[in-house]
Amino acid sequence: MLVQVALPVPLYRVFDYRLPADTSALPNAISTRMPQIGTRVEVSFGRQTLIGIVVAHLSEADSSVPLNKLKPINKCLDADPILDDSMLTLANWLARYYHYPLGDVLAVILPSLVRQGKPLDLLITHWRILPHITDDDFHANAKKQKQQFDMLKLHGERGASEDVLLLEGMQRSFLKTLEEKGLIERYIESKQAPSPVKLAKMPLDLNTEQQLAVDAIIAAHEAQRYEGFLLNGITGSGKTEVYLQAMQTVLEAGKQVLILVPEIGLTPQTRARFASRFAAHIVLLHSGMNNTHRLQGWQDCRTGHAQIIIGTRSAVLYPFANLGLIVVDEAHDGSYKQQDTLRYHAADVALYRGLQHHIPVVLGTATPSLEHLKLVDDDKLSEYQLLTRPGNAKPAPMQLIDARLQSTHQQSTDDGERYDTGLTDTLIGAIRQTLEAGDQVLIFLNRRGYAPVLLCKACGWQADCPRCDAHLTVHYASQAQQNAYSSHSYLKCHHCDWQAYIPTVCPDCGSQNLDAKGMGTTRLSENLHAIFANPQTSKVLYPIIQIDRDTTRLKDSWEKIYQRINEGKPAILVGTQMVAKGHHFPNVTLVCLPNADRGFLSADFRSPEHTAQLMIQVAGRAGRGDKAGRVLIQTLQPDNELLLKLVKGGYLSFARELLQERKMMGLPPHSYAALIRCEGKTMAATTQALKDAIALLPSNHNLAVLGPIDAPMSKKNSRYHAQLLLLAKDRRQLHHVLSQWWQPVQTLPSAKYLKLTLDVDPVGW
Structure with missing residues (x-):
């Protein structure tokens, strides 16, 4: 054998x-x-x-x-x-x-x-205080160590597992320091089977819409049959409560539940929400974990120790001992699509796994993708709509501010120089009114950094990335930010991470007249600080909380920001798309979008869909508590048909119109796509390889072939990129051609020393 x-x-x-x-x-x-x-x-x-x-x-x-x-x-x-x-x-x-x-x-x-071949034993590290140690063994200046020691002392003689201690806020470095001082010790124990799941808190009362959805999910679970559900609920309509009550039946039957979330930032708050409802072993899975914790989580899922699993997209590929339900929260989100190596979509894989295990799969969202709406039309998903918020809460109304009719607010520097804040007086007045009422304001700008372009006013030189077809973003750190986020100011490419110091003079003409054009979250925060947190311009100083990758890259930084927001004090939150994904800010009553036009002007045919989803998700952060909310959209194109359709008719009406347009144009989801990308040292070589690939297609393929053309970013990281798009009316036909054609393409002589990749069901091109 x-x-x-x-x-x-x-x-x-x-x-x-x-x-x-x-x-x-x-x-x-x-x-x-x-x-x-x-x-x-x-x-x-x-x-x-x-x-x-x-x-x-x-x-x-x-x-x-x-x-x-x-x-x-x-x-x-x-x-x-x-x-x-x-x-x-x-x-x-x-x-x-x-x-x-x-x-x-x-x-x-x-x-x-x-x-790497490491053993898979289920041994876990525990920590405990040595029997002879007392409080007198600490020096007076070791306050942080004493605090950590007191936390461990609460767990008694047997101590606690390292996982539990880290979740409680203890730091591994302090544990090792206390061990080196001979105050505590570590020991290894095998993992014990978890206790049956119990309710830690009683469920909330459901409205009729929620109850119908819960009953349908439970019926599929009890019948042990696969069924895909689209839980289409407006923001704040109680989708999470539907998840929780459907999960209760599944968990009490001894089954595991997998909850997928789009971003790492959502996992801690999601865990807290589920931990407050269930006394269960909850495992978090995301890319921020080290290899040891990732292995422990993988083993817990495989052996059944994990009862509730909360993870980002890769968690859908884990093995499970007894899976009973999959929930994909914010199922429309583009983060569920893997963009390198195996280019899978986690929502699609979740539906396949549900079919495999004969279990229900719930796709929850306030802004369903056109692909999921098409699956509903094809009777492949069962749709349940949640159109009302619990209690008397109403969705925040959306109002357009015509930026053509009023100039943006001007502010003065210490030198008396005037500069544009990018915000109209109407917007600033609404912000001030909201803060004075004791509420919070969220301002959404999906562009991090200080400014997107550095320009010479004398000769027109721009700071471009030497390795990409892209401008270098200006990252300027104010004195306050230098302590928290960055130690210096610099230019950075957000595509290849190239960094350079900001020049003092123009490299082309020597002029000192360099100007940072445009606005990112850092500049917007600085402008707002000058208006609302400066003693010379504001009687009350309101905190400006910036939320983007620059301010949340440090460990536990997002959790600290989240705690600060939930204190409920009046504040202005300035954030990128990180703030749009499922966060619950009960004291935010005003959401502002000062740059709403960008997404509707993109060449990407999916951009209107993604822009509308983002706008609705951000708008949904307003009025989630007891107070009513509102949304102000500052625009230079108030007559834009798509924008008006979204504001007046809502997302579903907007999406249905886009779906009809896609059908007329023969674009996904009414067709099926495969995108072939080629990268190499020269554009000529990449284009020639794709031309040779086209020549290998079967003569009777019946596909639409678009390309080869330059990729949207033709030069990235000193490599040139071209692409080829295949479109088919029938999915099976596309895969039949790919199964015969793709492997020979990779062995083409012209493809040698080039990188060829295939993306089935691409999210953009």
Whole structure:
């Protein structure tokens, strides 16, 4: 008997290996029996030693390679399979649908420590205070250590697991310091099976719309059948309460529940919401975790220790012992689409896994994607609408401010120079009125940094990235921000991370007349600070809280900002799209969008959909508490038909019109797309490779072929990018062509030394 092994190499095949003649001579050999399907083995591959997964057994007669040329496996690393049949079926489906090598698919599915061959024991580190230690053993100046010591003392003689202590706010560095001082010790214990899930807090009363949705989800669960649900609820309509009450039945039946969220920033608050309702073992999964915690989470899911799993998109690829329900929150969000390696969409994979396990899958959103609306029309998703907010809360009305009719507010510097704040007097007046009423204001600007362009007024020179077709963004740190976020000012490319100091004179003409044009969140925050937090211009000083990647990149920074906002004091929040995704700010009653026109002017055909989703999601942050909210949209195009349709008719009316336009134009979701990207050292080489790829297409392919053309950013990170788009009216037809064509394309002579990638169901091109 031989074994077939999938290896993490970019080849569309598996590899045959034989058992060694004397397995007892192998170091660390598990046993003399055949490695089971789904176990890891260490094998020689060329000059490398790789870890692969056994995917099949076969006889010598079934192998295409003579027995004397087959290599033996070096080690079998697992006594029992680490991937069951359902996970291998999932991996094979991903490989077929996304036309990606099976070995590389498995490398994406498995945590890095598993790929490296590390053991999978379920041992966990605990910490406890040594018996002879008292409070007198601390020095008076070690206040932080004493605080951490007191937190550990609350857990008694047995102490607590490291996971629990870290969730409570303890720091690993302090634990190690206390250990070095001989005050505490660590010990290892096997993980115990979790207790049955119990309610920690009584459910809220549901309205009729919510009850219908909960009943339908529970009915699918109890019937053990797959059903996909689109929970289409306006912002603040109580979608989370529907999740919680549907979960209760699933958890009480001893099943696991997976909740997907689009951003890491949402995981802590989501965990707090679910932990307040259920006494259960909750596991967080996201890219911010280190490799050890990721492995522990993976094991907890696989063995059933994890009862509620909250994670970002990669969590949908984890193995589960007894999965009973999948919830995809903010299902429209573009973050669910992986943009490199295996380019899967987490919502699509969630629906497939629901079908696999015969369980319900809930896609919750206030702004459903056109793809999901099309699935509803095709009877592939059951739609339940939530059109009212709990209690007397009403959706915040949207009002347009015509920026053509009034100039933007001017402010003076200390030198007396006037500058434009980018905000109209109407907007500033509404902000001041809201703050004086004791409420909070959210201002949305989806552009971080200080300004998007640095320009020379004398000769027109612009600061461009030397490696990309993009301007360098100006990052200017004020004195207050230097302490919190950045130590200096600089120019940065947001595409390749190139950085440079801001020049004092123009490199072309030597002029000192350099001007930062445009506005990012930092500049907007600075302008607002001059108006609302300056003793010379404001009687009351209101805090300006900036929320973007620059201010939340440090550990626990987002949690600290969130706590500060939830104190409820009057404040102005300035944020990018980070603030639009499911956050609950009960004291925000005014949302302002000072630059609403950008998204409707993009060349990307999906841009109006994504812009509308973002605007509605941001608008939904207003009036979520007891007070009414409102939304002000500052625009230079108040007559824009799309903008008026959104404001007057709401998102669903807007989306239905876009869906009809897509049908007339033959664009997704009324067609199916595959995008081939090619990158290389010259544009000529990348374009030629795509032309040769077109020549390989079958003569009767019946596809629309668009390209080759330059990518939206033709030069990125000193590499040139071209692309080719294939459109088909039938999904099966597209995949039939790809299955015959894609592998030969990668072996084209003109593609040598180039990088070719295939993106099935791309979200933009």
